[in-house]
Ligand SMILES: Nc1ncnc2c1ncn2[C@@H]1O[C@H](COP(=O)(O)OP(=O)(O)OP(=O)(O)O)[C@@H](O)[C@H]1O
């Protein structure tokens with residue numbers, strides 16, 4: 185059996201020292217390469233918390249979490265940072281671009297960070313990435329001057345530039361109007377189909393969830409439903 | 416470009432206003448350091464030069480006849496009334512030629528020159544003035560006291576019949592070049608000299624009293640044929656004169672006095688001046704580093720989210736720390752460029768303003784390249800040190816907390 189992109193067994197997450205909140209209460213989940221999965225659930229059910237764990241931004245309280253076959257309990261902070269930089273792309277609801285940088289500088293960041301320096305080659309690849317999301321001609325624009333949908337496209341180009349095997353998107357269309365949300369979602373789906381990257385997308389939109397391969401439903405820190413979607 | 420440098424520059428550019436203000440603050444601090452150091456070193460150099468302009472580094476004399484120490488310069492000592500000693504007799508250093516060649520062979524010593532000196536009177540017409548007669552070996556004496564550079568007119572004595580005198584003495588007696596001057600030694604001998612030159616060493620006592628003649632004429636006049644009442648030395652390290660003097664005392668049993676002991680008060684003053692300037696510089700550095708640190712602390716708080724994103728994209732803790740360290744260093748660097756330029760400008764302006772009645776600068780104020788480089792290095796180091804705490808805070812930010820949108 186090949187390694188899954190993600191493999192969780194009995195993962196829990198508590199917050200607080202004196203007043204402990206149990207946010208995730210035993211998650212078992214496997215995500216294979218190239219899967220397009222929607223993560224849905226009511227507000228406060230723990231979706232973002234789970235995504236932070238999967239993105240190696242935080243560690244589980246208990247349970248086993250494997251990313252690309254690596255048990256993360258065995259990794260120190262440096263190891264986590266390196267694995268994260270190499271294998272995971274993030275798209276957040278509030279796009280989180282660096283306003284000081286131009287669109288193309290934002291997109292080239294993951295490559296430059298991985299290599300420790302900026303190069304002309306990174307720029308060329310970033311321009312290619314912007315072309316894929318239809319923004320090549322705005323490459324040198326400061327990102328604050330782009331519209332919300334355009335900013336989210338830049339964020340997607342940035343998340344995908346290194347072709348990470350796993351992309352985590354936390355409500356990537358959350359603050360976009362329906363038409364723009366639709367475009368952005370299709371962009372993500374296109375990448376998933378062409379490049380065989382696994383996507384885990386948190387969404388509150390049932391229509392968008394229905395266009396994924398699989399829907400995982402989280403309620404009160406537990407997975408209550410996990411079903412494949414027939415198209 | 417290294418990623419940390421790239422991000423640091425972008426962050427600084429984004430916060431243009433804050434960066435500009437800090438650079439200005441660092442610039443002011445650096446210019447204070449540059450100007451103050453240049454001013455003080457110029458002042459001290461000129462004071463020391465003035466002092467050493469009319470004085471040998473070390474003067475060696477015959478041992479005292481009695482244990483009692485008589486302080487003062489050569490002529491003063493001899494004028495001082497002292498009942499125990501045969502009054503107003505100039506004594507020679509016994510075997511001075513041998514001692515002189517021994518001293519000359521010492522690597523610490525640059526030049527040794529023999530001098531006979533004693534009191535006398537300069538008489539012209541009815542006017543008469545008390546003077547100090549110095550018989551010197553001209554060619555080596557000018558290497559100890561650079562009197563040839565301070566000639567106002569004429570030349571130093573070229574023969575036994577010529578004399579050079581201080582400018583104030585010339586004025587007092589109304590003497591011009593080529594005039595005759597009668598010198599009468601305390602011992603009673605009298606000789607007639609032609610004034611060949613007038614010098615001005617800037618030391619009133621010297622300019623009023625010195626009469627310079629050749630060694631041989633001095634010996635004859637002062638009744639000390641073949642003798643030398645002192646040996647005067649220029650040494651290689653000006654500030655080791657006291658040690659050289661001690662060493663000479665130990666080796667020869669003669670009296671040796673360094674310029675440092677005759678000018679002890681001046682040296683103490685210079686030292687405390689240097690100390691207070693160091694203190695001022697320390698406070699400037701402190702103020703500058705607080706300025707840099709505060710801007711970076713604010714920047715780390717403001718950039719929490721960006722730092723979180725960068726960390727999420729794989730920027731390591733160490734590199735995150737570097738981003739802020741580099742910002743500190745760059746602020747220091749830019750500030751030092753501004754500050755060194757401003758310091759040089761102020762120094763030049765000051766040089767134009769601080770002039771004496773004749774428009775000559777009062778003292779040299781020069782911004783040496785080493786001073787500029789040291790100040791720049793201090794500023795950059797200050798920037799780096801000031802950035803340490805904010806940088807560590809940036810590195811410690813928890814990416815999960817930093818990017819949470821609330
Ligand atoms: N760092 C934390 N410390 C304490 N409690 C936390 C922390 N992070 C999240 N929580 C709590 O965990 C619960 C789940 O939060 P989470 O953000 O994962 O929910 P969510 O499913 O993403 O909700 P939404 O749909 O509103 O984004 C909430 O009750 C929240 O208050």
Ligand SMILES: [Mg+2]
Pocket residue numbers: 231232233354
């Ligand atoms: Mg959430």
